[in-house]
Amino acid sequence: MMQSGYKMSMCVCRAARRCANAAPLSRGFSTTSLALSGHNKWSTIKHDKMKNDSARNKVINKYVGQITVAAKLRDPRLQSLIDSAMRDNVPKKVIDNALQKAAGSGEAEGSTNIYEGMGPGGVAVVVEAQTDNRNRTVALVRAQFTKAGHNLLPMGGCMHYFDRVGRVLVAAGPDTDVFDVLLGIDGVTDFSEVQEDDGAAEGAIAESQDEEGSPQLYTVLTAPTQTNSVALAIQDAGLEVRDTAIGYEPKASTAVDLAAAPLADTRTALHRLVAALEATDDVTAVYTNEATN
Structure with a gap:
């Protein structure tokens, strides 16, 4: 019995050696590329x-x-x-x-701060921030200007390029004569349709597109002290108020046009700076006097 087992083992070894010395098959299978592709994906x-x-x-x-x-x-x-x-x-x-x-934090700590700077193309930039640590916030804002190759300005350095205004974001159905409604409300100084590429109302635009009827959005401008009263009057007139805010509007006479082809790179650099500032902790709003038309 042991001899028979020994012979069988020898046969298996010889067969294994023959297989090892045999020429490779002409058609092989490989999963290497599939495995790498799947891993990369x-x-x-x-x-x-x-x-x-x-x-x-x-x-x-x-x-x-x-x-x-x-x-x-x-x-x-x-x-x-x-x-x-x-x-x-x-x-x-x-x-x-x-x-x-x-x-639960007890006594209120913090403030709303304004920072001013000059961005690419000579565009004035105003940064609004809410903070409970001024040193931290100014360092964060300054860092973004420094990365873009620009500096913060002293207080009042570029504020003369802007007007302080109140804004009311309004939604109206397609059958509503918004012009007539807003024309009859005291305190409304101007209004315009919100375009889809307007980042300031991006969330509200997405929300309105999900609703039946796709109401159009409008930005209504008023004096800062009349913002709440104008918003209430708009609601009483049957329109929907989506948001209210007090901020800065660039003066038309000082707007900088960067839309021309030779200034395309400058415009891109400005928008990159604005995006970086908006993503910065504590920053609540960023305003520029870049011409929008």
């Missing part, structure tokens, strides 16, 4: 998801900071901030936690 998906998650977390953290400071300061724009956060899909629990944190 997953890596790309994972990388994109990480970038998206990171961007989303940054947006959420920015809203948390702004809502917390606004609640501490009892800023009248708090409700507008909460509405914007909800439009950007910030979880309600996160918003509630920010409000509770502000309520």
